[in-house]
Structure formats: C-alpha cells, structure tokens
Amino acid sequence: MNALLTETQLEEFRTRAAEMPHPRELVIDLLRAIQNNCGWVPDEGVELAGEILGLSPVQVEEVATFYDKIFRQPVGRRVIHVCDSICCWSRGGEQVYGYLQEKLGIVPGGTTADGIFTLLPTCCLGACGEAPAMMIGLTTYGDLTKERINEILAQERQAALSPLPRGEG
Amino acid sequence: MTDTPQVLFKNRRPGETAFLAEYQRSGGYEGLRKAVKMTPAEVRETVKESGLRGRGGAGFPTGLKWTFFPADQLGEKYLVCNGDEMEPGTYKDRELLLADPHQLIEGMLVAAYALQTPVAYVFIRYAYERCAQNLERAIAEARQAGFLGRDILGSGFACEIFVHRSAGRYICGEETALLNALEGLRANPRSKPPFPAVRGLFGKPTTVNNVETLANVQHIIAHGADWFRGLARTESGAGTKLYGLSGHLNQTPCLEAPIGITLRELIQEHGGGVWQGRKMKACLPGGASTPFMTAGQLDVPMDFDTIEKAGSRFGTGGVTVFDETTCMVEATLNLNNFFARESCGWCTPCRDGLPFVSWLLRQIETGKATMDDLQTLRDQLRNITGTSFCALAQGAVGPIESLLRLFGDEVEDHIKRGRCPLKS
Numbered sequence A: 001m002n003a004l005l006t007e008t009q010l011e012e013f014r015t016r017a018a019e020m021p022h023p024r025e026l027v028i029d030l031l032r033a034i035q036n037n038c039g040w041v042p043d044e045g046v047e048l049a050g051e052i053l054g055l056s057p058v059q060v061e062e063v064a065t066f067y068d069k070i071f072r073q074p075v076g077r078r079v080i081h082v083c084d085s086i087c088c089w090s091r092g093g094e095q096v097y098g099y100l101q102e103k104l105g106i107v108p109g110g111t112t113a114d115g116i117f118t119l120l121p122t123c124c125l126g127a128c129g130e131a132p133a134m135m136i137g138l139t140t141y142g143d144l145t146k147e148r149i150n151e152i153l154a155q156e157r158q159a160a161l162s163p164l165p166r167g168e169g
Numbered sequence B: 001m002t003d004t005p006q007v008l009f010k011n012r013r014p015g016e017t018a019f020l021a022e023y024q025r026s027g028g029y030e031g032l033r034k035a036v037k038m039t040p041a042e043v044r045e046t047v048k049e050s051g052l053r054g055r056g057g058a059g060f061p062t063g064l065k066w067t068f069f070p071a072d073q074l075g076e077k078y079l080v081c082n083g084d085e086m087e088p089g090t091y092k093d094r095e096l097l098l099a100d101p102h103q104l105i106e107g108m109l110v111a112a113y114a115l116q117t118p119v120a121y122v123f124i125r126y127a128y129e130r131c132a133q134n135l136e137r138a139i140a141e142a143r144q145a146g147f148l149g150r151d152i153l154g155s156g157f158a159c160e161i162f163v164h165r166s167a168g169r170y171i172c173g174e175e176t177a178l179l180n181a182l183e184g185l186r187a188n189p190r191s192k193p194p195f196p197a198v199r200g201l202f203g204k205p206t207t208v209n210n211v212e213t214l215a216n217v218q219h220i221i222a223h224g225a226d227w228f229r230g231l232a233r234t235e236s237g238a239g240t241k242l243y244g245l246s247g248h249l250n251q252t253p254c255l256e257a258p259i260g261i262t263l264r265e266l267i268q269e270h271g272g273g274v275w276q277g278r279k280m281k282a283c284l285p286g287g288a289s290t291p292f293m294t295a296g297q298l299d300v301p302m303d304f305d306t307i308e309k310a311g312s313r314f315g316t317g318g319v320t321v322f323d324e325t326t327c328m329v330e331a332t333l334n335l336n337n338f339f340a341r342e343s344c345g346w347c348t349p350c351r352d353g354l355p356f357v358s359w360l361l362r363q364i365e366t367g368k369a370t371m372d373d374l375q376t377l378r379d380q381l382r383n384i385t386g387t388s389f390c391a392l393a394q395g396a397v398g399p400i401e402s403l404l405r406l407f408g409d410e411v412e413d414h415i416k417r418g419r420c421p422l423k424s
C-alpha cells in the first residue's frame, strides 16, 4: 500500500491546520487525499486525519462513513459509479448497469478478479442531458451505448495498469 | 430559436470554457465595478426590487432573504454558494460552471459586497470536479485582476472565495446540512430556527444561495431591476432561467429562456418533441421532488406561482419528460428509491418511512399488492407529511402524491390485474 500522505502533503496539511481557525473543515480534503493515494481510507488514514486535525478517530469516522464517495473498504483501482436515477432510468440506465455487470462478471458492490474495477450505483451525476451516464474516478461519461462502454472500459483499464499516477477514484 | 436574451449563457460555446479575457469582452465585471460605487444597502435594495427568486428549488425571494442578514454588523459572517446540485433531473449549475465560471465568481463578489461578508465558500459536489477546477482558475484570474482579495477595485472591501469539494450525498444540498458538511461535521440538517442568517457557518451569520441565483446578481446591478423584471414573460416573474431538459425527448439540451416560457415551447421547440413519435404522458417540471404534471398542462407558464397553481412546483427548472409507454408506478418507485437511499437517517418518518413506501410501490408494480396496501401507502404519505425534520422527505412525497392524484386508475389497474398493465 502507498503512503497515506506524501511528505509534502503531510506538511501542507499540518501547516494549514495550524493556521486555520477551524481546522476541522479540512476533513474531507484530507480523507480524499488519503483515498487518492491508497485507493481507499484504511483505519490508519482515519487516525492520521484525526491526529492532524485534533479530532478523535470516531469524529473522523462519523464523517467518513457518511459519504458514499469515501471508501472505508478496499476497492478496485477504478470505481465505476453508474447513475440509477430517473433521467438515466428513462433512457436505458438499467440496461447499462446490467451490461456492465455482465461484461465485468461482477455484481454491484463487487470488484473484478484483477482488482481493476469496482462497480457501484450512484444517484444523479448531473449528466441528465446525456443519459445514460456513469462516472469512473472523477470522469463522467454520457450517451452510453454498449460499444462506447467497451471502449471506455478498455481505455480505463489501460490507464489503471500504466505506472503513471492515477486519477482519484 | 433562441431569440431570448442570453444573460447567463451568453459566453457558452460547445465544449469550451470562457475565462477572464472572454468574460470581460462581453461586459464581465461591469456589475462589480458598478456595485462597489453603490452602498451595500443600495445593492441589496436593487436585488430586492428585481424580484429575483432563489434558483435552488424553493424559490425564496433573494432580496427578502438578504434583509434577514445582519450585513451592517461587524465581525465574522459568511456567504455560501450551494453547488451541490444532486436532485435528479437538475444539471443547470454544472452547465453554467462548465461554460463560464466567472459568472458565479462575479455574482458572489457582488453579493458578498452587498452582505459585507469577507469570506465566501462555494460548495461543489464530488461529481463536478471540472467545475471546481474552472472555479479555482477563475478565482486566481479575478485575484490577479484586482476583483478579489484585498481592497477590491479600490473600494476598501475585501473578500476571499474558497472552493469546498464534497464527497457525495444529496442531503448536503439542504442548506443547514451543507453548513455542517462545510464545518467537517456529519452532514445531518440542523434545526431551524435559528436560521443561518442568525447562526450559520461556524455559528456566525450566513447566507446560502444557489449558483444560478448568485450568477444573476451582477447582471441585475449592471442593468437594473426593471430590466431584470422585463426579461420574464409573466407579470409577477423576473429574469431568465436555465432549463435542463431530460427524459423521453428527441433532444435534451440545457438552455436559457425567460421565466414564463411554456412547457410546450420547451418540449416542442427546444426538446424537439417526444422521442420515437410517441405522445407525452407526464413530466417532472422542476426536478425529482416536484409533483408530476400531465400532457394536458403544457400551456402553463414556467414560473413559481403558475406551476404551483397547476399542482406542482417550479423547483430547479430541470424538466424530465415521460412518454406514453412509461409506467408511472415504476417511475415513482425509481424516484422514491433515490430519496430513500439519500435519506440522512436522522428522523424516523424519512429513514423508515421512505423504504416502506418503496416496498409498497414495488408490491404494486410487481402485481403483489392489495387494495389494503394502497391504503397503507396513503397512510404512510400522511405520516411523513409535515413530520420530517427537513424538507428531503417532503420532497419525496411530491411525486407519490401526484401519482395517486393523477394516475390513480393506473395504480389500481396494477392491483386488479396482478401485474403491470404497461408490460406485456
């Protein structure tokens, strides 16, 4: 597993926390930074965030567990969030979700055997004009068809396997 | 087709973002220049006269909201922009921030001047990373140009704007939950009163406004309250509106049109009509929490009061259309599943009531329900109405109430036939 935070990040967060009147407001930034490095937020990440912000682990935990885009369990290198809200539903969102499950061989909440993709539902992504849509990492993809999904998955798989720093997700 | 004056979308080009140079070419920051030569009270008064109503869903008059704010009181106070935009069918703020982020930054600076808040936050949802980046660039440009930071345009007024990136959950858009989220607390709503204007962010006076609301402010100052009122087609309305079309239409654009345009024009002219040559059955006129309207109501002008008279709510201006093959029970079930999942869990009518409503709707949809279940559904709606801690659960009730009111026969048909009548 990668370091929770790089030396530079650690220093930056500590400095900012010391300067801010309400350091607690950094908690989401911190959790997201840790998640970006590790792929998810392990217990040590919760403890570290608490230590930097002067909070108990449970004060961090109650925030971390509230958000569906903070992962407190290991996930694949790329998390696919499929919109299951009304506009995507009206334009084939269920078929997209079904196709992704079939193509990746996993059920919602599952991770592919090679550890690359985790599949999750999400509420509306604000891509209602391009429904059906999904988000992988922080990129939103709309106007999905089977062909487009195949292309996107191939691209994302390759990017996930490349040694370059990956995007958040 | 768009002979409407484009105020917020004037710099919008497909696939591009307008930054400072382009924004200023079309009169950008003239509103702020003018505002800082007025007194804050004059700016607030102009916004009040303009008739601007909140674009975040509730339609509260912005000028009136600002009169509750202790602008003249010295000390810590905040302006917060609500860019959570997670109500299904709503994507206008995203389109605005993708196209022209300075629209919001200038609007926020004028509002901050009017309210005399030295610190402002933009709360941006997780899925809008590009919007967050656009805003950060716009903030840097505005600082460089002397529009933001210390002594703005030599007025002595100082304002900093911070971008807060969130991590999901619809409830964060409820203004008091949003304040908790910003503070780094679990994002359950707070009780009101005290209202944010009295005790808001970090316990200090705070005004929360929607992205589109704030983006209108500098135009009102630049061109005047009468001009703004004149943009609307209805007598009582004011301004243009960003409408996001979705659902069973040939085209699903987001566009700027006057307040008071009819649903028919939106659907026929801008949406290219219902797809696949079908007829329209219903629509959500303003997002997932607004009661359904039917094909018989197409000539209702899109404004707060007119839509309310027609039994629904103007909401956020996100119009989702359903064609004649749609099962309204199934559509409502999808909507309710959203609210049930996004419930913050704080109060019982919502946390327990909404999943029970979903269960009942699923029983109906799959043909397993009895007439007693339908009565239980009605009872549940009554139990939830007016008892929930915040407006999320109330929003969930909107579509269901309208399902029973407008499509009661279709609901009963499911029960009588023991299956969904719209599926073969």
Ligand SMILES: Cc1cc2nc3c(=O)[nH]c(=O)nc-3n(C[C@H](O)[C@H](O)[C@H](O)COP(=O)(O)O)c2cc1C
Pocket (backbone or CB within 6 Å): B053, B054, B055, B056, B057, B058, B059, B060, B062, B082, B083, B084, B085, B086, B087, B170, B171, B172, B173, B174, B175, B176, B208, B209, B210, B211, B213, B214, B390, B391, B392
């Ligand atoms: C569950 C829930 C979610 C909301 N989400 C948003 C949102 O994403 N954006 C928004 O501007 N207002 C949202 N609102 C309304 C806000 O509470 C608040 O009324 C609004 O931000 C005020 O801004 P306005 O007066 O400029 O519209 C939501 C309300 C509720 C109850």
Ligand code: SF4
Pocket (backbone or CB within 6 Å): B171, B189, B342, B343, B344, B345, B346, B347, B348, B350, B351, B388, B389, B390, B391, B392, B393, B394
């Ligand atoms: S109505 Fe729902 S979202 Fe609002 S406080 Fe109650 S449980 Fe939370």
